[in-house]
Amino acid sequence: MSEQVNLFKKAAGEKAVEYIKDGMIIGLGSGSTVYWTLKKLGELVEEGLNVKGIPSSLRTEGWAKEFKIPLTDFSEVQTLDIAIDGADEIDPDFNLTKGGGGSLVREKMVDAHSKKLIIVADESKMVSQLGEFPLPVEVLPFGWEVTAKKIEALGAKPVLREREDSIFISNNGNYILDCHFHTIADPKKLHHELKQMLGVVETGLFIDMTDTIIIAGQNEVKVIDHPNK
Numbered sequence: 001m002s003e004q005v006n007l008f009k010k011a012a013g014e015k016a017v018e019y020i021k022d023g024m025i026i027g028l029g030s031g032s033t034v035y036w037t038l039k040k041l042g043e044l045v046e047e048g049l050n051v052k053g054i055p056s057s058l059r060t061e062g063w064a065k066e067f068k069i070p071l072t073d074f075s076e077v078q079t080l081d082i083a084i085d086g087a088d089e090i091d092p093d094f095n096l097t098k099g100g101g102g103s104l105v106r107e108k109m110v111d112a113h114s115k116k117l118i119i120v121a122d123e124s125k126m127v128s129q130l131g132e133f134p135l136p137v138e139v140l141p142f143g144w145e146v147t148a149k150k151i152e153a154l155g156a157k158p159v160l161r162e163r164e165d166s167i168f169i170s171n172n173g174n175y176i177l178d179c180h181f182h183t184i185a186d187p188k189k190l191h192h193e194l195k196q197m198l199g200v201v202e203t204g205l206f207i208d209m210t211d212t213i214i215i216a217g218q219n220e221v222k223v224i225d226h227p228n229k
């Protein structure tokens with residue numbers, strides 16, 4: 001990642017903290033942009049802000065602990081006030097591809113149970129159509145080969161994610177198939193088709209969930225609110 005992109009991520013990630021108010025339960029998303037949100041939030045907690053977070057990945061949990069952000073979980077809380085998360089692609093209808101870091105299932109749980117979802121990203125994530133970024137689909141390890149064949153029949157090239165010569169295992173003990181569609185004409189339809197497949201745990205398509213996008217680029221940080229939310 002270039003130094004400039006990292007600065008954009010920092011600007012977007014820090015801006016989101018302005019939405020956090022005392023007493024809130026916060027969904028803590030995942031990724032290198034949200035890292036900056038967590039770091040800034042940690043400073044506010046140190047100054048006395050009283051909040052609790054639910055982390056969407058083990059990595060985020062580690063950062064939250066490092067920055068001394070108090071944590072809670074779904075055994076104590078059913079609804080969160082706000083979630084702040086990253087994205088791999090964002091289309092003009094506020095639909096997202098997520099899961100580049102492999103955290104899509106926990107992210108979707110946290111984001112879907114929040115009253116407001118804010119997405120933080122650098123400007124390279126804005127696209128006219130989803131699909132250039134391979135769509136992460138979390139699948140059960142058992143029979144993943146048949147699941148991959150079914151996904152292939154939808155027109156994608158699914159690639160089993162690996163890390164350092166071994167199979168990548170999600171925080172939920174599952175595999176990830178990175179599915180090369182190149183263009184996704186109807187993200188909602190594709191999400192439903194994938195979800196109906198036996199063996200698919202969840203897709204990285206986040207449809208109709210985002211309320212606000214904070215996007216940072218050269219010279220500015222833009223806040224774009226969903227027109228109908």
Ligand SMILES: O=C[C@H](O)[C@H](O)[C@H](O)COP(=O)(O)O
Pocket residue numbers: 029030031032033034085086087088097098099100101102103104107
């Ligand atoms: O699984 C990972 C998440 O969906 C991330 O939020 C996404 O990959 C964006 O990450 P980053 O902010 O590092 O580009």
